Amino acid sequence: MAQTVFAPWDDPTQRPLIQFKGVTKRFGEFVAIDNLTQDIYEKEFFALLGPSGCGKTTMMRMLAGFENPTEGQILLAGQDMAHVPPNQRAVNMMFQSYALFPHLTVWENIAFGLKRQKMPRHDLDERVDEMLRLTRLSKFAKRKPHQISGGQRQRVALARSLARAPKLLLLDEPLGALDKKLRQDTQFELMDIQEKTGTTFVIVTHDQEEAMTVASRVAVMDEGSIIQVATPANIYEAPNSVYVADFIGDVNIIEGAATRTAEGYDIAWAEGQPPFHAKTPVVLGNGGPAYLAIRPEKISISAEKPDDAGNTVRGRIIDIAYLGNISTYHVEIPGGTMIKAQSANTRRLSRRSFTWEDEVWLSWTDTAGIVLER
Structure with a gap:
């Protein structure tokens, strides 16, 4: 049976869970969020990605209610959240x-919010046990936070956040304190838990790999605006600007006319050199420079000039x-432009084809x- 693709943003009958409508947030003279409009759908794992100071945490704090918009509206399930x-x-x-x-055990940490809600004891026990199972912490229930690892503490915090069954869970750089290997493992756990609970997750991160791994859609932000929102694959393969292409992964940007x-287009990039060719449905405005963005893994490197490639150029290995x-x-x-090309290391180092200063x-x-x- 074919698996249905999760893409509520492409379905006009779907109503968004969260709506930012013309939201601006100022702190004195500084504009942190600039007239931002964006929908987020139920069951999405939505990533806000961008450099420090781009406004992603301000967006999240407004969703949580710690800040109010200066202008515009934020709706949650159709309700204005202003007051x-x-x-x-x-x-x-x-x-x-x-x-x-x-000073509380793992079990007591997870139960804390439910006790404050005055949940009946039987229901509370069941809910905490369910959260322990979901986050694979059952055998650590009686331990204190200092007796478990960083990754396990992260899961306790997640279990506690999910215990009250929120419609929306906001995660602010949740994996920042973990080492690389544990981060990668935890990313998959997060996705798994999000899928099992069906809760809408919005994650703030400056780690593009993390956003690309976990998110159903990624919003790339800069200076209080969302530059592009798309699935990870589309953000990578079809960026809408040099900023997005450059921010996500490794890329070569060649400027020309x-x-x-x-x-598509021919790009003249250096005097006396044949232009590069690009097949594309994109239509550029007239005049001004154009940029050709090519991912390093899409560039082949060879000792002889290939006959059948659309674009070829000679160069010298510098690094x-x-x-x-x-x-x-x-x-x-030629012209001093540096191009990065990548190749898989299928052979042992001693049998590598190319080295420094080689003409390729x-x-x-x-x-x-x-x-x-x-």
């Missing part, structure tokens, strides 16, 4: 510090970064590059 205090919203927030009570062709499974070659092409050919297909105008 709803944080403790009366169906929203929970999980902080980077986890903020666990050190674009001339329209039958199938090599060996990353275990792949090597990245920094190749200088770089090549890529006409559809590998993306043409952008800003």
Whole structure:
């Protein structure tokens, strides 16, 4: 049976769970969020991604009710949140510090919010046990936070946040304190738990790999605005601007002048050199520079000039970064432009084909590059 793709944002009959409508947030003269409109749907794992100071945490704090918009509206399930205090919203927030009570056991930490809600004892026991099972913490129930690992503390904070069954869970850099390997494992656990509970998650992160791994959609932010919102695959393969292409993953950006062709554009990039070709449905505005964005893994490197590639250029290897499974070659092409090309390390190091100062050919297909105008 074919699996249905989760994409409520493409379905006009779906009503968003969260709506930002023309939201601006100022702190004195500083504009933290600038006239932002964005929908987030139920059961989404939505990532706010951007550099420090881009406004992502301010967006989250407004959702939680810790800040109010200066202008515009934030709706949750159709209700304007303007005068709803944080403790009366169906929203929970999980902080980077986890903020666990050190003197309480894991079980008591998870039960804390439910006790304050005056949940009947039988229901409370059942709910805490369910959360312990969900986060695989049952055997640690009687331990204190200092007796468990960082990854387990992170799961306790998650279990406590989910215990009250919020419509929306906000996660502020939730994996920032974990080491790389544990972070990667925990990302998959987060996705699994989000899927099992069906809770809408909004995560704030500056780690693009994390956003690309966990999110159903990623919003790339800069200076209080959302530059692009799309699925991780579309953000990577079809960025809408040089900023997004450059922010997500490794990329080569070649500046030049674009001339329209039958199938796309020719990009003149250096005097006396043949133009690069790009097949694209994108239509650029007239005049001004154009940019060709090509991911390093889409560029082949060879000793001989390939016959069948859409684009070829000669260059010299200046640097090599060996990353275990792949090597990245920094190749200088005419005019002094540096191009990064990647190849998988299927052979032992001693049998590698290329080394520093080698003259090589770089090549890529006409559809590998993306043409952008800003």
